[in-house]
Amino acid sequence: MLEFLKARVRRPAAGRDGKAASGVGRGKAAVSFAARLTLDSVSRRYDEVLALDRVSLDIAPSEILCLLGPSGCGKSTLLRVAAGVERPSSGRVLLDSQEVAGPNVFVPPEKRGIGLMFQDFALFPHLTIRDNVAFGLKSLTRSEAKTQAHAALERVGLAHYAGAYPHILSGGEQQRVALARAIVPRPSVLFMDEPFSGLDPRLREKMREETLAILHETRATAIVVTHDAEEAMRMGDRVALMRAGQIVQTGKALELYRAPKDILAARTFSDLNELAARVEGGNAATPLGRFAANGVPDGAEAIVCVRQRGVRLLAPGEGVPARVLDARFLGDIALVEVAVQGLDAPLFARVKESDVPPQGAEIGVAIDTGAVLVFAAGNGDWPAA
Numbered sequence: 001m002l003e004f005l006k007a008r009v010r011r012p013a014a015g016r017d018g019k020a021a022s023g024v025g026r027g028k029a030a031v032s033f034a035a036r037l038t039l040d041s042v043s044r045r046y047d048e049v050l051a052l053d054r055v056s057l058d059i060a061p062s063e064i065l066c067l068l069g070p071s072g073c074g075k076s077t078l079l080r081v082a083a084g085v086e087r088p089s090s091g092r093v094l095l096d097s098q099e100v101a102g103p104n105v106f107v108p109p110e111k112r113g114i115g116l117m118f119q120d121f122a123l124f125p126h127l128t129i130r131d132n133v134a135f136g137l138k139s140l141t142r143s144e145a146k147t148q149a150h151a152a153l154e155r156v157g158l159a160h161y162a163g164a165y166p167h168i169l170s171g172g173e174q175q176r177v178a179l180a181r182a183i184v185p186r187p188s189v190l191f192m193d194e195p196f197s198g199l200d201p202r203l204r205e206k207m208r209e210e211t212l213a214i215l216h217e218t219r220a221t222a223i224v225v226t227h228d229a230e231e232a233m234r235m236g237d238r239v240a241l242m243r244a245g246q247i248v249q250t251g252k253a254l255e256l257y258r259a260p261k262d263i264l265a266a267r268t269f270s271d272l273n274e275l276a277a278r279v280e281g282g283n284a285a286t287p288l289g290r291f292a293a294n295g296v297p298d299g300a301e302a303i304v305c306v307r308q309r310g311v312r313l314l315a316p317g318e319g320v321p322a323r324v325l326d327a328r329f330l331g332d333i334a335l336v337e338v339a340v341q342g343l344d345a346p347l348f349a350r351v352k353e354s355d356v357p358p359q360g361a362e363i364g365v366a367i368d369t370g371a372v373l374v375f376a377a378g379n380g381d382w383p384a385a
Contacts, residue, residue: 033113033186033188034061034062034188034189034219034220034221035061035095035096035113035188035189035221036058036059036060036061036094036095036096036097036221037057037058037059037082037093037094037095037189037221037223038057038058038059038092038093038094038095038097039055039056039057039058039078039081039082039091039092039093039094040056040091040092040093040094041054041055041056041090041091041092042054042055042056042078042081042082042088042090042091042092042093043055043088043089043090043091044074044077044078044081044086044088044089045089050245051074051077051245052074052077052078052081052088052089052245052246053244053245053246054091054246055074055078055091055245055246055247056091056247057240057247057250059189059221059223060221061221062219062220062221063221063222063237063238064212064215064221064222064224064235064236064237064238065222065223065224065236065237065238065239065240066223066224066225066226066231066232066235066236066238066239066240067079067223067224067225067226067240067242068226068227068228068229068232068236068239068240068241068242068268069227069241069242069243069268070227070243071227073242073243073244073245074242074244074245074246075225075226075227075242076193076194076225077245078242079191079193079223079225081093081101082191082223083109083112083114083116083189083191084100084101084106084107084108084109084112084114085109085116087101087106088101088102090103095112095113095188095189096188100112112188112189113185113187113188113189114187114188114189114190114191115182115183115185115187115189115190115191115220116182116190116191117178117179117181117182117190117191117192117193117195118178118193118195119193119194119195119197119198120198121174121175121177121178122178123166123174123177123178123181124166125165125166125167126165127165127166128162128163128164128165129153129158129161129162129163129164129165129166129169129177130146130149130150130153130162130163131149132166132177132181133149133152133153133177133180133181133184134146134148134149134184135181136181136184136185137149137184137185148184149162149180149184150162151184152180152181152183152184153177153180155180155183155214155217156176156177156179156180156210156214157176158173158176158177158180161173171198171199171200171203172199172203172206172207175195175196175198175199175207176207176210178195179195179211179214183214183218183220186218186220187220188220188221189220189221189222189223190215190218190220190221190222190223191222191223192211192222192223192224192225193225194225194226194227195207195211195224196208196211196226196231197226197227204231208231208234208235211235212234212235224236229268229269232253233253233257233269234253236253237252238250238251238252239251239252239253239256241256241261241265241268243264248261248262248264248265249261249265256269257269257270260373262375263303263305263373263375266305266373266375270305270307270308271307271308271309271348271350272305272306272307272308272373273305273306273307273308273311273347273348274303274304274305274306275287275288275303275304275305275306275343276301276302276303276304276377277301277302277303277304277374278299278300278301278302279293279296279297279298279299279300279301279302280298280299281298282298284296284302284304284374286304287320287340287341287342287343288304288306288320288340288343288347288365288367289320289367291304291367291369291372291374292369292374293374294373294374296374296375296376300376300377301376301377301378302374302375302376302377303374303375303376303377304372304373304374305372305373305374305375306347306367306371306372307371307372307373308335308348308349308350309349309350309371310367310368310370310371310372311338311347311348311349311350311365311366311367311368311371312349312365312366312367312368313336313338313349313351313355313357313363313364313365314363314364314365314366315363315364316362316363316364317364318364318366319364319365319366320340320341320342320364320365320366321340321341321362321364322338322339322340322341322347322362322363322364322365323338323339323360323361323362323363324336324337324338324357324358324359324360324361324363325337325338325339325346325359326359327356327359329353329356330350331353332352332353333350333351333352333353334350334351334352334353334356335348335349335350336348336349336350336351336356336357338363338365340365347365349365
């Protein structure tokens with residue numbers, strides 16, 4: 001584990017006076033020399049288990065790619081193989097077109113010029129916070145390493161803790177120290193494995209924004225592993241959705257949200273109402289209306305997915321008749337459960353807290369057609385219970 005943290009360090013570029021430019025006191029993270037990362041048909045097998053199945057990705061210099069998917073889908077395995085923590089069973093990994101892992105080549109992570117940030121932060125309890133940050137700066141003198149570490153701590157707002165030890169820090173502060181340690185060697189690629197999962201929701205949001213700002217400052221290429229779709233959409237220039245060791249779909253967050261490849265992808269990005277339907281005349285017919293079948297052939301069974309935010313609550317006599325069963329307040333919005341004429345299961349709507357009708361009220365509902373997705377039924381992908 002220790003060797004994984006000893007990333008190759010580039011000495012600071014010389015300033016006009018011939019001295020190294022440290023950037024101390026500027027409150028900005030030093031710029032990295034971003035690399036292109038390419039995975040070419042990478043597989044990883046553990047005995048009989050195929051954890052990665054011919055994964056190919058191309059990540060541009062300075063791009064932030066979020067690997068998104070459920071637990072056990074291969075996200076962390078892909079990150080470890082890409083970083084050099086594990087060898088691929090087949091396929092190649094390239095940095096700026098130079099092969100660093102393949103059938104006859106394997107460059108260890110400490111010689112790739114990369115940064116690693118783990119879920120548990122992996123701080124050394126016997127080292128001061130400054131020494132934790134400086135740990136990977138082996139090619140610098142002690143004085144240079146100290147200066148660079150202090151600058152990184154200033155950037156994350158923890159320079160006043162430089163001489164203290166990790167045990168006095170909160171979870172969010174330890175996360176910032178781990179981030180400072182990861183960026184201080186100016187890595188060409190930064191790998192982050194669910195770095196915010198151990199933080200409470202408020203702190204997670206704050207640290208996510210701070211980390212995103214630092215990634216933009218350093219301009220390093222970055223891969224962030226997460227199981228949180230909102231986090232992936234917020235942080236990633238692109239999102240790669242994984243399932244069962246394969247990349248299912250890649251693209252910008254808005255592209256994946258608007259045009260998910262299948263119903264499982266749709267469920268990843270939205271809270272859905274799912275209605276069974278049959279396609280006739282190019283439309284899927286439901287008690288809520290007829291919706292364009294989007295290529296599902298006539299006569300086929302389909303699933304009509306209605307995003308909860310796309311359900312509009314109307315006055316009685318408008319839209320499809322319905323009755324309010326329950327409402328759960330979620331802060332600024334509420335999740336309203338309604339019984340709709342012609343539907344066996346309740347329909348859920350997310351609305352502003354101020355727009356919630358009383359329980360038992362007779363209302364009408366209508367659907368925003370832009371909030372509807374239609375998929376062919378089959379392969380077990382029937383409406384979720």
